[in-house]
Amino acid sequence: MRRYWLITLTILLMGFTLTMESVANQQKSLKAILTEKKDHRRVLLIYGRDDAQHYTIEQQEALNEVRDGVAERDLDVIVLVASLVMEPDRQFLMHDFKLNPADAFAAWLIGKDGGVKQTYKKPVAAKDLFQTIDSMPMRKQESKN
Numbered sequence: 001m002r003r004y005w006l007i008t009l010t011i012l013l014m015g016f017t018l019t020m021e022s023v024a025n026q027q028k029s030l031k032a033i034l035t036e037k038k039d040h041r042r043v044l045l046i047y048g049r050d051d052a053q054h055y056t057i058e059q060q061e062a063l064n065e066v067r068d069g070v071a072e073r074d075l076d077v078i079v080l081v082a083s084l085v086m087e088p089d090r091q092f093l094m095h096d097f098k099l100n101p102a103d104a105f106a107a108w109l110i111g112k113d114g115g116v117k118q119t120y121k122k123p124v125a126a127k128d129l130f131q132t133i134d135s136m137p138m139r140k141q142e143s144k145n
Contacts, residue, residue, distance in 0.1 A: 030089040031096075033078070038114040042075045042133060045108045047093065051103030056081070059107065059123035073133050074089045074142075075113070102128045112138055 027038075037043055044063075046057035056079060063070055063077060070077070082101070085093070092100035097108055097116065106119040109132060118132050133139050 005019075029092070030078075030080075031092050034110065035112065036112075037076060039112055040074070042073060042112055043108075043110040044075060045097070046077065046079070047080045047082065047085075047099060047103075047106045047111060048102050049101075051071070053081070055105035055123055059105075062123060062126050063129075066130075067129055069126065073130065073139065075133065087122045109133070111136060 020035075034043060034045075046056055046059055049126070056110075059127055060077070060079065080089075080093075094101070097106075103121065104122075105122060107124065108116050109118040109120075109129065111117045117136065134143070
């Protein structure tokens with residue numbers, strides 16, 4: 001069963017490579033990756049426990065259906081699978097994002113300023129995510145230009 005979820009997750013990640021990233025294969029820390037994106041990109045940071053990957057997959061599928069909207073909003077999606085998160089990144093998530101490792105799913109919408117704009121405990125509908133982003137002052141300014 002676990003293998004099925006990992007295969008499905010891999011396929012979804014491959015299908016959404018332009019905007020989705022996996023930190024597991026990165027040489028950089030999660031903090032360094034987020035710092036690089038600051039001032040340039042918004043981030044939806046998704047965390048899922050191995051035994052609850054259906055939430056992660058559900059979130060990815062919802063975003064995969066609206067790729068143009070994701071790209072238009074300068075949104076990158078970073079997916080973290082609990083068993084692949086290195087301890088320094090786990091500590092960073094617990095300290096800076098108030099991650100409870102017992103949570104099956106968590107997601108954070110991070111603005112271009114690097115601040116957490118919204119926290120989700122369940123997969124969020126793309127429409128709701130976009131509504132939150134579109135209400136941000138910086139996004140309103142981008143839309144005018």
